[in-house]
Amino acid sequence: MPLDNSSYSLALLRLDGRRWNELRRLSAQISTQAAADGSSYLEMGNTKIICTVDGPAEGRRGGAGGSEAQSGEAQVEVNINIAGFSGVERKKRTRGDKRTTEMQLVIKEAFASNLFTRLYPHSTIYISLHVLNQDGSLLAACLNATTLALIDAGIPMSDYIVACTAGSTSSYSANDENADPLLDLNGLEEQELPFLTVGTVGATEEVCVLAMETRVQIQRLEGMLAVGIDGCKQVKRILDGVVRAHGKEVLKKTL
């Protein structure tokens, strides 16, 4: 089913009524799970994710880590669980699915370099993500949820890692010179259009995650990247608001 872009060219609106540079509704909560050291619930449009963080704690694999466990910094372990009902079709993803493993690795690497792991030698930080509903920007939503849960767990980091996706209004094969960049693609748009996921450290323009699986002309890339980074700044503002609101709440309770 080719994506109907006609509405775009007429009114410059997308399928869900957004303009090119608008994010979907992004809302989040912190400290949702009692059992974990840090947790968060994040909705990016219809993509819904629960994240919990446990640790830093002694590694669960007793000594199996060998040289890793001996190193002077904490290890980060990420586990993503995609619920069978989260997609359009019901399917049970097996553990060790390649896409899931790749996402785990990306998240792990991004946070391992951003957290101050040197403060916790010989220990492990467990990050567990549960995807309840997927509607595009899955990796970006996972990164944002993880940031919030890590903040809730009180693990020091240099700055927020925030992420969003950016795409282009026409497909690769259309070879359209005038294609505009788009911000924060939903599930339908992701199926049809080229897109990349970009993650930055805080509101700075330092890119720490960049992933793209689709084909796109190189001239368009610069625009997409710029829009993505701009989106990250917006996401940063929203997440910061969530954290501050939560902080005030906690303060009120203790007073």
Place this chain on the structure above:
Amino acid sequence: MVGLSLGEKHFIQGGIAQDLRSDGRKRLTYRPICVETGFIPQANGSARVRMGATNVISTVKAELGKPSSLQPDKGKVTIYVDCSPTAEPVFEGRGGDELSMELSVALQRCLLGGKSGAGAGIDLSSLIVVEGKICWDLYIDCLVVSSDGNLLDALGAAIKAALSNTGIPRVNVAVGASGDQQPEVDISDEEFMQFDTSDIPVIVTLTKAGRHYIVDATSEEESQMNSAVSISVNRKGHICGLTKRGGAGLDPSIILDMISVAKHVSEQLINKLDSEIAAAEADEDES
């Protein structure tokens, strides 16, 4: 999972004996129940139920399938439970599999009736599209998001709420398909049929701690149990299923007593749940 000191154990047991539990409830009082429906757009129906700190999600997904040759006039319903590592770190990897299995079997027993499909809370023959050829397969997936005891009752309530929230697309069968051919179908994306969920039973778990039994035990109270009986009761007051957990034996007269108590408690629970579901549906329509 729950580490309690001797003093805390005595406190909990003493509270139960005096009909005043540590959170101020009586023995037969439920924690406040909060229902939220339709928040997983990818599913045909979904609900989230909170009972105190216990938080479970239930979703219903419908797919067209083929009825089994033994029961050509009935659709299929399967229940799966998944214990998320976000609820308890021990559920990571295969840690939650045993509990998931136990819960899904208990739920199937309580809600789906016997092997023949008789006595099921959902009318299985309503899932048939073309007899012997096409039926709806309902997959009920439950997720334990956080656990503070009494998972079975919460899951039962969540499934009931999710089924009330479920809309199955109406299917038009092309006429003229004859014989062994698989008929062609056209799934409507505008017309939906709803289930009659009034017959779906609720599950009441009575946990016996010391000489008394309580409903809606928290995980701390569950750690003190010697045995628990889960009874599923429908609106008419009929018993639809019964499971006993825990090693300690029970006197038959106590079991009969428990059943009559469960029947009484279930009336309040069904009414409470129905009003919560109605409120949740109204909320959803508004937003």
